[in-house]
Amino acid sequence: MNNIFIDIDYAQIFKHGQKIGGDVYLLSKSPEENHIVSTLSDGLGSGVKANVLASLTAHMAHRLSFSPIDLSHSAQIIMDTLPVCKERKISYSTFTIADIRYADDLEKIDVNLVEYDNPPALRFRGAEPVSWERSKTELQREGAFKKEVISHSMFELEIGDRLVTFSDGVTQSGLGKGLPLGWRLDGVRKFIAEEIEKDPDISSRELSRAIVQKAYSLDGLASKDDITCSVIYVRRPRRLLIVTGPPFLKESDEIMGQKIREFDGKKIVSGGTTAQIVSRVFGAKLTLDLSCWSKDVPPASKMEGIDLVTEGMLTLSKVATILEKRINPADLPNDPAKKFVEMLLDSDQVHFLVGTKINEAHQDPNIPVEIGIRRTIIGRLRKALEDIYLKETSQEYL
Amino acid sequence: MKKSKVKVRICLGTACFVQGGADLLLYNDFVDPAILADCEIEGCSCLDECKVGNGSAPYVSINDKIYSGVNQDMFCKLLAEAVKNA
Ligand code: FES
Numbered sequence: 001m002n003n004i005f006i007d008i009d010y011a012q013i014f015k016h017g018q019k020i021g022g023d024v025y026l027l028s029k030s031p032e033e034n035h036i037v038s039t040l041s042d043g044l045g046s047g048v049k050a051n052v053l054a055s056l057t058a059h060m061a062h063r064l065s066f067s068p069i070d071l072s073h074s075a076q077i078i079m080d081t082l083p084v085c086k087e088r089k090i091s092y093s094t095f096t097i098a099d100i101r102y103a104d105d106l107e108k109i110d111v112n113l114v115e116y117d118n119p120p121a122l123r124f125r126g127a128e129p130v131s132w133e134r135s136k137t138e139l140q141r142e143g144a145f146k147k148e149v150i151s152h153s154m155f156e157l158e159i160g161d162r163l164v165t166f167s168d169g170v171t172q173s174g175l176g177k178g179l180p181l182g183w184r185l186d187g188v189r190k191f192i193a194e195e196i197e198k199d200p201d202i203s204s205r206e207l208s209r210a211i212v213q214k215a216y217s218l219d220g221l222a223s224k225d226d227i228t229c230s231v232i233y234v235r236r237p238r239r240l241l242i243v244t245g246p247p248f249l250k251e252s253d254e255i256m257g258q259k260i261r262e263f264d265g266k267k268i269v270s271g272g273t274t275a276q277i278v279s280r281v282f283g284a285k286l287t288l289d290l291s292c293w294s295k296d297v298p299p300a301s302k303m304e305g306i307d308l309v310t311e312g313m314l315t316l317s318k319v320a321t322i323l324e325k326r327i328n329p330a331d332l333p334n335d336p337a338k339k340f341v342e343m344l345l346d347s348d349q350v351h352f353l354v355g356t357k358i359n360e361a362h363q364d365p366n367i368p369v370e371i372g373i374r375r376t377i378i379g380r381l382r383k384a385l386e387d388i389y390l391k392e393t394s395q396e397y398l
Numbered sequence: 399m400k401k402s403k404v405k406v407r408i409c410l411g412t413a414c415f416v417q418g419g420a421d422l423l424l425y426n427d428f429v430d431p432a433i434l435a436d437c438e439i440e441g442c443s444c445l446d447e448c449k450v451g452n453g454s455a456p457y458v459s460i461n462d463k464i465y466s467g468v469n470q471d472m473f474c475k476l477l478a479e480a481v482k483n484a
Pocket residue numbers: 361409410411412413414415443444445446447448449455456457
């Protein structure tokens with residue numbers, strides 16, 4: 001698994017009273033080609049018409065980015081296709097395309113950024129704003145009253161770097177409501193730097209949300225335009241190890257202990273017998289925590305060195321069901337399954353260490369069949385994590 | 399002289415939990431508080447009884463003696479008796 005992770009997310013609030021946005025954000029990943037394209041487009045005006053134009057632009061930008069044509073040329077094609085508004089003599093939509101390519105090991109992440117008429121994107125290294133050179137190309141289109149400028153830049157992103165793009169609904173928020181000129185680029189830059197300062201590891205999801213929320217509140221909770229913001233953050237992956245099932249051979253208990261000890265990340269042990277083995281190998285005491293359980297999920301235990309210790313099959317199958325049904329953890333009872341799900345959702349990479357010894361107790365015909373087979377449940381968990389939550393997963397047997 | 403408390407362990411391994419252990423965990427709702435005051439109740443992981451196969455889950459250990467197939471009624475009686483004999 002890679003040692004670098006690209007965390008991308010966006011947030012959006014539509015203009016007050018509109019059910020559809022004139023800002024369109026598109027994100028596509030092509031893992032086989034190590035290629036990500038993030039496009040933000042703002043159609044002139046708001047509502048359906050603006051949405052159609054912005055979608056058109058965003059989709060074109062996307063298609064072209066995934067084709068072998070170089071990005072500046074693609075931008076030109078888009079510009080030539082975009083109609084110019086008859087009355088206002090300006091083009092119908094703007095765009096920011098971040099085309100991200102990376103080496104297999106992710107050690108080098110190249111960004112190709114093309115910007116047309118959106119507020120300029122911002123970069124941060126940690127909480128420090130970074131400025132960089134952009135080259136400008138001027139285009140004179142038929143029917144347009146002025147030349148239009150496309151700016152283009154190329155740079156590398158390193159661990160701890162962020163690239164933030166947004167629509168003018170962000171920079172112009174607050175206009176006429178206490179801020180004579182709106183929030184403006186400087187205000188936005190300062191706000192982001194402060195947010196990162198407060199929480200250096202803030203996720204792209206949280207940061208984009210914070211920015212959009214701030215703009216919304218500057219607009220007096222009635223946005224005057226669509227507000228959209230996307231964040232790209234390069235960081236170390238958050239890893240989670242799930243250990244479940246006793247090893248097939250007793251001699252492997254030590255190996256299991258070793259693997260747990262060496263794992264760099266959070267750790268969950270799931271299964272009563274498994275927990276006893278780990279407790280013995282670690283020489284750590286295992287105590288049941290009777291404050292955290294529900295009628296479907298037995299109590300968790302506490303053990304030094306392990307972040308969460310749960311019962312096995314009931315808990316795992318409950319967790320699988322929660323993931324498959326996309327239940328929000330906030331709506332769950334306070335039991336170990338909830339904690340388990342929260343830890344899964346907080347991770348980027350999940351590794352399963354699966355012991356294959358069969359538990360005689362579960363051969364009992366009185367026990368519901370669905371808790372029967374460990375491998376089936378792990379298969380469900382991995383599928384849900386990958387397909388629904390886009391996590392990376394891996395597995396090894398012991 | 400003060401009586402020593404009755405030591406109660408409710409098995410919360412998977413087999414016991416699904417077959418009634420969960421009901422016993424609600425002991426605060428159905429056992430006489432006066433009796434509870436003289437007991438020290440904790441949960442424990444699989445007692446390995448379920449694998450031997452004499453008797454049925456859920457298993458409870460009271461002062462190190464194992465009882466099988468314990469339901470709420472039986473749990474009350476067992477505790478009351480143990481407290482009386484302590
Ligand atoms: S689960 Fe209770 S004895 Fe095994």
